[in-house]
Amino acid sequence: xxxxxxxxxxxxxxxxxxxxxxxxxxxxxxxxxxxxxxxxxxxxxxxxxxxxxxxxxxxxxxxxxxxxxxxxxxxxxxxxxxxxxxxxxxxxxxxxxxxxxxxxxxxxxxxxxxxxxxxxxxxxxxxxxxxxxxxxxxxxxxxxxxxxxxxxxxxxxxxxxxxxxxxxxxxxxxxxxxxxxxxxxxxxxxxxxxxxxxxxxxxxxxxxxxxxxxxxxxxxxxxxxxxxxxxxxxxxxxxxxxxxxxxxxxxxxxxxxxxxxxxxxxxxxxxxxxxxxxxxxxxxxxxxxxxxxxxxxxxxxxxxxxxxxxxxxxxxxxxxxxxxxxxxxxxxxxxxxxxxxxxxxxxxxxxxxxxxxxxxxxxxxxxxxxxxxxxxxxxxxxxxxxxxxxxxxxxxxxxxxxxxxxxxxxxxxxxxxxxxxxxxxxxxxxxxxxxxxxxxxxxxxxxxxxxxxxxxxxxxxxxxxxxxxxxxxxxxxxxxxxxxxxxxxxxxxxxxxxxxxxxxxxxxxxxxxxxxxxxxxxxxxxxxxxxxxxxxxxxxxxxxx
Amino acid sequence: xxxxxxxxxxxxxxxxxxxxxxxxxxxxxxxxxxxxxxxxxxxxxxxxxxxxxxxxxxxxxxxxxxxxxxxxxxxxxxxxxxxxxxxxxxxxxxxxxxxxxxxxxxxxxxxxxxxxxxxxxxxxxxxxxxxxxxxxxxxxxxxxxxxxxxxxxxxxxxxxxxxxxxxxxxxxxxxxxxxxxxxxxxxxxxxxxxxxxxxxxxxxxxxxxxxxxxxxxxxxxxxxxxxxxxxxxxxxxxxxxxxxxxxxxxxxxxxxxxxxxxxxxxxxxxxxxxxxxxxxxxxxxxxxxxxxxxxxxxxxxxxxxxxxxxxxxxxxxxxxx
Ligand SMILES: [Cu+2]
Ligand SMILES: [Cu+2]
Numbered sequence: 001x002x003x004x005x006x007x008x009x010x011x012x013x014x015x016x017x018x019x020x021x022x023x024x025x026x027x028x029x030x031x032x033x034x035x036x037x038x039x040x041x042x043x044x045x046x047x048x049x050x051x052x053x054x055x056x057x058x059x060x061x062x063x064x065x066x067x068x069x070x071x072x073x074x075x076x077x078x079x080x081x082x083x084x085x086x087x088x089x090x091x092x093x094x095x096x097x098x099x100x101x102x103x104x105x106x107x108x109x110x111x112x113x114x115x116x117x118x119x120x121x122x123x124x125x126x127x128x129x130x131x132x133x134x135x136x137x138x139x140x141x142x143x144x145x146x147x148x149x150x151x152x153x154x155x156x157x158x159x160x161x162x163x164x165x166x167x168x169x170x171x172x173x174x175x176x177x178x179x180x181x182x183x184x185x186x187x188x189x190x191x192x193x194x195x196x197x198x199x200x201x202x203x204x205x206x207x208x209x210x211x212x213x214x215x216x217x218x219x220x221x222x223x224x225x226x227x228x229x230x231x232x233x234x235x236x237x238x239x240x241x242x243x244x245x246x247x248x249x250x251x252x253x254x255x256x257x258x259x260x261x262x263x264x265x266x267x268x269x270x271x272x273x274x275x276x277x278x279x280x281x282x283x284x285x286x287x288x289x290x291x292x293x294x295x296x297x298x299x300x301x302x303x304x305x306x307x308x309x310x311x312x313x314x315x316x317x318x319x320x321x322x323x324x325x326x327x328x329x330x331x332x333x334x335x336x337x338x339x340x341x342x343x344x345x346x347x348x349x350x351x352x353x354x355x356x357x358x359x360x361x362x363x364x365x366x367x368x369x370x371x372x373x374x375x376x377x378x379x380x381x382x383x384x385x386x387x388x389x390x391x392x393x394x395x396x397x398x399x400x401x402x403x404x405x406x407x408x409x410x411x412x413x414x415x416x417x418x419x420x421x422x423x424x425x426x427x428x429x430x431x432x433x434x435x436x437x438x439x440x441x442x443x444x445x446x447x448x449x450x451x452x453x454x455x456x457x458x459x460x461x462x463x464x465x466x467x468x469x470x471x472x473x474x475x476x477x478x479x480x481x482x483x484x485x486x487x488x489x490x491x492x493x494x495x496x497x498x499x500x501x502x503x504x505x506x507x508x509x510x511x512x513x514x515x516x517x518x519x520x521x522x523x524x525x526x527x528x529x530x531x532x533x534x535x536x537x538x539x540x541x542x543x544x545x
Numbered sequence: 546x547x548x549x550x551x552x553x554x555x556x557x558x559x560x561x562x563x564x565x566x567x568x569x570x571x572x573x574x575x576x577x578x579x580x581x582x583x584x585x586x587x588x589x590x591x592x593x594x595x596x597x598x599x600x601x602x603x604x605x606x607x608x609x610x611x612x613x614x615x616x617x618x619x620x621x622x623x624x625x626x627x628x629x630x631x632x633x634x635x636x637x638x639x640x641x642x643x644x645x646x647x648x649x650x651x652x653x654x655x656x657x658x659x660x661x662x663x664x665x666x667x668x669x670x671x672x673x674x675x676x677x678x679x680x681x682x683x684x685x686x687x688x689x690x691x692x693x694x695x696x697x698x699x700x701x702x703x704x705x706x707x708x709x710x711x712x713x714x715x716x717x718x719x720x721x722x723x724x725x726x727x728x729x730x731x732x733x734x735x736x737x738x739x740x741x742x743x744x745x746x747x748x749x750x751x752x753x754x755x756x757x758x759x760x761x762x763x764x765x766x767x768x769x770x771x772x773x774x775x776x777x778x779x780x781x782x783x784x785x786x787x788x789x790x791x792x793x794x795x796x797x798x799x800x801x802x803x804x805x806x807x808x809x810x811x812x813x814x815x816x817x818x819x820x821x822x823x824x825x826x827x828x829x830x831x832x833x834x835x836x837x838x839x840x841x842x843x844x845x846x847x848x849x850x851x852x853x854x855x856x857x858x859x860x861x862x863x864x865x866x
Binding site for chain 2 (some may be wrong): 200243285314341345350364375378462
């Protein structure tokens with residue numbers, strides 16, 4: 001039936017088919033269309049994710065057995081640095097914001113594009129240039145940086161590896177993030193469709209809006225800090241290195257003033273996507289719209305004040321330790337509120353367990369583990385023991401991968417038919433999800449136990465027999481996880497090339513994205529829609545499938 | 546009842562236990578609710594959706610209860626933290642020095658040791674610092690950790706409950722051999738400890754007398770110093786390869802170095818060795834990383850001389866670099 005409708009109604013060419021001034025690849029890299037830019041981010045991020053993941057798998061092989069010497073120690077140190085830099089700065093910081101945000105923010109608020117399309121394309125270029133510069137540090141100078149993604153001084157000032165190049169790359173990527181944030185804030189303020197008041201915005205938009213503020217306000221601090229390290233390395237000015245009269249703790253403050261809020265840059269958009277998916281697959285309205293919207297803003301605000309919890313054992317004052325611990329516990333509350341509201345949204349719905357929903361529900365479970373282990377680290381005494389151990393690594397992989405990563409996969413399964421107009425195999429998608437979920441927990445849960453037992457992070461190898469079996473288990477988990485990832489990627493590639501045509505609204509969603517064709521036409525809407533109700537009100541009276 | 550190897554372990558364990566149980570309960574609650582809803586309201590069973598938009602009372606409840614819970618957790622965390630940060634004035638003091646890549650423990654009476662020997666049931670005050678980059682002094686069994694930061698002293702108190710030997714690790718990434726920066730805490734019965742403490746008080750080193758045997762005396766002193774100052778973690782005396790070049794056959798040989806980026810060849814004479822030890826960054830030996838911690842301010846003149854005499858004594862056969 002749908003096919004007939006598609007054939008019958010003459011449509012504008014989709015953004016994929018549209019031919020502008022340039023064609024072929026040039027039609028993409030010179031395109032100002034937010035959808036094409038979003039897809040370009042998506043492809044770049046996916047590639048970086050796969051590169052980062054292979055580095056991670058190599059690390060797991062090295063740690064598989066005690067006293068293993070699969071790679072040299074210097075290689076291992078470069079591996080965890082690059083794994084961190086690539087995953088953090090090239091995958092989870094742009095996360096859903098750059099890819100799905102770019103694609104869907106204008107659509108969800110009924111706009112034709114973002115406020116500054118040229119700036120948007122420039123952000124993508126900055127992102128790619130930064131990435132290339134960062135990756136060039138691999139092949140130039142004295143070898144890849146070996147400092148960890150945190151670039152802690154004085155080591156980062158003393159080491160002879162190519163830290164300056166790496167930092168420069170990250171510095172450039174930072175600008176991409178700032179400009180995207182600026183663009184989104186303006187877009188949300190200026191381009192909402194008539195009738196779309198603040199509280200009629202979909203919750204993904206709220207999440208992107210909160211994220212954008214953090215990007216604009218916090219990222220410059222990272223830029224300045226990294227620039228200072230470069231100045232110190234090149235000019236020998238004593239800013240952070242105590243041997244030259246500098247203060248290494250100051251570096252840690254500056255670094256985490258950005259990098260803690262950055263955690264919310266990474267997770268908020270994923271939370272936003274989950275908030276779209278759960279009502280759609282429960283076929284009912286969201287529970288607690290305002291609570292969820294406001295908790296995004298509360299997280300953005302409170303999350304900017306807790307950076308010192310990364311420094312409980314650094315030697316900062318006890319008063320600072322206690323204050324940061326208290327604030328850390330408070331920032332847990334808005335996240336908890338979201339979890340409760342998502343769960344309540346399932347209540348009295350009519351739930352369909354298709355792939356996006358499976359990812360969304362497992363997001364809640366994994367993110368809860370991430371958040372709850374965060375509480376353990378927020379408690380001062382407990383953090384003294386857990387800090388810089390495998391527990392921390394486990395915790396942030398539950399948040400970053402179980403949270404942002406699974407949120408990203410959820411969004412990809414949810415919006416793939418809309419973005420590319422093709423359907424993937426739901427069976428394969430569910431199978432891949434099952435493998436991923438099992439692999440993920442087999443890989444990362446042992447980290448939590450290992451950390452409690454005292455296994456420090458960033459250890460090239462270990463001789464302690466008490467760690468051996470859990471390290472082995474974790475490595476086996478990485479193999480399972482990789483299988484799941486490859487299956488998922490294969491499913492998408494197959495769908496993109498050979499998939500059946502997707503319907504305009506395959507899931508029965510009610511937000512604006514589901515009211516336009518799949519894939520959307522260049523200008524999204526033939527006519528700018530007029531909004532008369534809340535974003536999730538459309539389920540009223542709708543018969544579930 | 547004591548449950549833990551130290552008073553700090555006890556404090557951390559009890560805080561952890563409370564938080565752990567609360568967290569498991571919360572996770573179980575969320576997970577069970579999710580599964581129950583998915584089953585009960587699965588579209589094959591339930592099609593009559595009810596569009597509940599929210600519930601103010603519920604929102605308040607699930608904001609307030611978690612707030613109370615986290616405040617209790619916060620309290621537990623601070624209470625345990627006090628145990629580590631506040632101690633009696635008469636606590637037994639040990640200086641802990643981190644350096645690439647070994648630990649050095651210095652006692653008030655001048656004893657220096659590469660393992661931490663302490664008496665049982667006595668509050669220990671560790672004063673922690675570093676000679677080069679960041680390290681972190683970590684005793685997993687005692688559940689304590691504190692960064693060693695160059696240029697400042699951090700403090701940590703603990704009291705060990707059981708005689709035994711426990712691992713010491715470095716928890717802050719510090720370069721190539723970070724994973725090997727290990728040591729032990731030996732918790733000894735009080736009597737045995739204080740016997741050791743009194744017996745090992747370092748004797749005044751004999752003054753080096755001028756004359757023919759002076760070099761020999763200095764070299765003998767140097768042989769002890771390379772252990773104590775941690776040189777042997779990076780330099781061998783037998784030509785085997787470590788992070789730094791071997792001392793064997795170094796003296797008098799031609800060394801290729803990079804001086805401010807320029808490559809040149811120099812003879813390893815006394816002046817070169819002194820510069821290499823006090824300002825390692827000035828001439829960086831080819832094929833090696835510039836990571837040797839500078840010994841400026843850490844050595845007396847005589848100690849530097851002793852080290853050079855020791856290295857000069859290790860002639861014979863060119864070392865592999
Ligand atoms: Cu943080
Ligand atoms: Cu260390």
